[in-house]
Amino acid sequence: MAFDCIDTLLSKEDCTVGREMEVSSMILCKGYTPWQGLLLTASLLTYWYLPITAQVTIELVPPNVFEGENVRLEVHNMPEDFLAFAWYRGVTNMKRGIAVYAKRKGLNATGPAYSGRQTMYSDGSLLLQRVILKDTGFYTLRVINRQKEIVSTTSVFLHVQISILTCGGRTTSDQPTIEIVPPNVAEGANVLLLAQDLPENLKYFFWYKGVIPFTTYEIARHTIDKNSSFPGPAHSGRETVYSNGSLLLHNVTLDDIGFYTLKTVTREMKLELIHEYLQVNASISTCCNTLSSVQLTIETGSQHVVKGQNIVLLLHNLPEDLLGFAWYKGLYTHQPFRIVTYDRAINSITWGPVSSRREMLHINGSLLLQGITEKDAGLYTILTLNRALRVGTIYVHLHVYKPVTEPFLQVSDSTVTVQSSVVFSCLSTDTRISIRWLFNNQSLQLTERMTLSSTKCGLSIDPVRREDAGYYKCEVSNSFSSETSLPVRLMVTNK
Template structure:
């Protein structure tokens, strides 16, 4: 239950003046500070749990601080503390602490919102304003990654697409706490470049200014483009948003050949293109970044191990006229560059699997660029399945978790040795590592197993587990 500014004033004569100021929230001048931070403990909360908004670096010499629900509606106060009188005002579901922290007990979906902490000095002036978002989960997948070094990655299928065909930009390593995502045409996330966004909770897509009518968004983050044209060639950016309101970005390049035949034989095209051979490599192997259609009358070409063309990412620059090779900061000591423009990367590791950019400069000072990605796979390890039984409001649920240390994999579920066909009572986590069945029935009894497969096709199955 929310506590209004009027409720604060009842029976509290020593600080009525302050609360009168609190009721005039529309007159406050809002300022922000980078010092005050709010940490959610736990960072992911489930319905029925308690959550602590832990405040750090509270400003000194404060007169009062106020917690409110929302970011802009300052009249939805839920808790107040005055320093001079050591008075706490909050409802039965909140506990307020003198260090600024706030505890909300037994959270529900109605508590899902932004929460804002404002602090004031003796002149009733705002010292700091800090907000954070509380997402309340129905349950948590314990097989996913909430904090990990493994960033989302995107694979163009096929790597070179012909005009008139379709391409799918397939996403790997998407976070389990996914709230939504958006696709952009280009390497930036400007509004006018937005193709569309997908909201997981609503299971719906909203298309943006860059939508052509040929794109389709999937709930796993992937983007399908049909009837591809030359205008579709170039960089694409995916931004994913977690329930903790943290975002991550990934990029991919679409290479478009001129005809259906040239995607299979890029040498028949006039466009500068790069092909990774092999596209899926094992650790320790060599990968050749094979260049097709290198422009004539070149002055030089340069390789970068990033989509950004800055000195830090420069591998090598080759001056064609003078036959001079200059290695850059990103040179690994085991690379070979050829006059044809191709680059050989030897003894590759997982860290080498990224986007590479080739930039050429001819005698007319015309610049062309092409980008390529490849993937380095370790042999997959055998997964195993964990089972968690829960009962909420008399309804029984069961969660199966496919536990694996591998990333960049696909996961399939099997029930009684058959590929599992989901029903309306079943929920799969974004990466399909978790399978939840609600309101379980007798027909759900049987053997369950999961199969993990990497990009190179290496697959392993878990031992079957029987439930119940």
């Protein structure tokens, strides 16, 4: 964003402090951004005042980070009276600015080195999300006090560890999904619509009640850069939006049954819609009041199916006066999406254009899917028609997972000396996994010398001791399967 004058970022009187400040203000008033103005001011002030303090420190959290992970550049001992601070790539090149923050107005602006994956906090810290190898290098924090003096210039070196594979991160084949947690929810309980694998360069996201992303149905919107959310017209006061894209519904009611739509907008203004259907189970007191309250439902046993298995979409409470029904793949009940149709009058089954011939239809309306593949994941719709020509529609969402594959354990050096360091990397092609470390076929007991990366795919030992010698393995697992790597032997020698 651009401002007419630097006073928008700092203060009106800041535009006229000193000859150099006047020059920077004049430049900014001619169309320069706050970032450029503050960089110029800071550059000129460098000649006035060289920092002699080294109180501000930067800590990498975690200290070892691998491709695809997040790392926070945690700032300690930030001066309380600071006027502004700025982050840079490198040590001396002020043209590679990431972001600048002005405390007085609480404003910030991004610089030319901003990639959309950085988040700056008012305490000075900087979060780097989904780091890549190109993120390796020096990062510098410069702090300016209320006297317009550069009181601190602190640098830290970030080394992004190489991951040949994904190390449990996101792969390009992952598609955005919404998972209902827990999959079965009763009236009065809370349920999380968990967003997964959202675009990396996300700028905004919106939640809607229903399938049409109109403002009238908007529950809330969230701005990534500002980490701020705003309720929409459809917000009932029981919804909480999280920065990772998820939506929490508190104390759900039967009125909450239906579709929810997540709209994502990237920095390239690419839009994507993800739909999910929420079914709320009525309480006993509600469902037993009258026979007319018995609703048609679909049971899957589990909404999370392992690739290659069979699953039955089991119907309950099918109306007795039914004329027929039809199954569809997806949200829309149109001919191109039809799997199968059943006509009770003539006891006829007709397969539709999206049938894979792996389906089997039961006379009670249930649908058997055999040899599940990843393409079978998604929404299923059944449409019913009774003798009064009343149409009923119900939906179920199926998630398909594949068993994990054997991980590969990589070590920076298999023979190290005492007091040196070593880094292990557990490399896997699978996503959404848990990682466990083994030492001599036993679960590794972490010591104060051992550090795990945020996703646990990296293990660092510093300093190494003689007792660290032995065989290391890593185990990856999801809810359905687990695999263990081949062992790697670490040898420890004296200096």
